Amino acid sequence: xxxxxxxxxxxxxxxxxxxxxxxxxxxxxxxxxxxxxxxxxxxxxxxxxxxxxxxxxxxxxxxxxxxxxxxxxxxxxxxxxxxxxxxxxxxxxxxxxxxxxxxxxxxxxxxxxxxxxxxxxxxxxxxxxxxxxxxxxxxxxxxxxxxxxxxx
Numbered sequence: 290x291x292x293x294x295x296x297x298x299x300x301x302x303x304x305x306x307x308x309x310x311x312x313x314x315x316x317x318x319x320x321x322x323x324x325x326x327x328x329x330x331x332x333x334x335x336x337x338x339x340x341x342x343x344x345x346x347x348x349x350x351x352x353x354x355x356x357x358x359x360x361x362x363x364x365x366x367x368x369x370x371x372x373x374x375x376x377x378x379x380x381x382x383x384x385x386x387x388x389x390x391x392x393x394x395x396x397x398x399x400x401x402x403x404x405x406x407x408x409x410x411x412x413x414x415x416x417x418x419x420x421x422x423x424x425x426x427x428x429x430x431x432x433x434x435x436x437x438x439x440x441x
Contacts, residue, residue, distance in 0.1 A: 308361060312369030315385035316377045323380065335384060336391065337399055337439040355422035362389045363417075363424040382425045383415040390419050391441040397424070398440050402433025 301309070322331045332338070366386045370377035377385075383399045390397040397419040406412050414433045416426025423430065 305361070305365070308365040309368040309372075311389060312362075312365040312385060313373060315388045316366070316369050316373055316381050317375075319381045319384035319388065320375060320377065323384070332439055335388065337384070337387060337441060340398070340438045340440045355420040355424075356395075358393050359390065359395060359419045359422055359424060362386055362393070362419075363422075365389070366425050379426045380415040383417045386417040386419075386425045387439075387441050390417070390424070395419050396441055398438050400426075400435050401437045401439075402430070402435045404433045 319335065322335055325331075326334060363386060366382050366389070369385070370382050387397040387399050397417055400416050400418060401413060402416075403411050403413050414426060414430060416430050417424040
């Protein structure tokens with residue numbers, strides 16, 4: 290763990306530190322479940338179900354701006370991923386954020402998208418949306434074509 294990142298984390302207000310600790314715990318849970326179980330079973334076990342209504346769910350138009358708790362969850366997951374003693378990829382971050390948002394009474398969506406890289410290989414990305422806001426995975430997300438959505 291990078292010592293300067295740890296020092297910065299210790300300078301956070303207590304509430305934000307605890308949120309980052311929760312984020313780290315949710316990252317560990319999502320990493321373990323996704324590594325140990327087949328994907329479909331893992332998502333069901335985590336309480337995320339495939340949205341079959343439209344195939345690709347989108348947030349309702351005209352929805353109110355994201356509440357502060359939604360934005361804080363995204364920040365906490367990014368902080369936790371930066372200090373995690375394991376590599377926390379976009380899928381684990383998206384699932385961790387969805388779990389944290391559900392704990393706070395919010396409905397979240399975990400989106401999956403694919404694209405082809407410059408060599409023609411398919412690459413994938415996952416991101417979380419809640420209340421019309423991208424919570425995790427926003428960086429580079431525009432390159433990916435959404436293929437499925439899991440909802441809390």
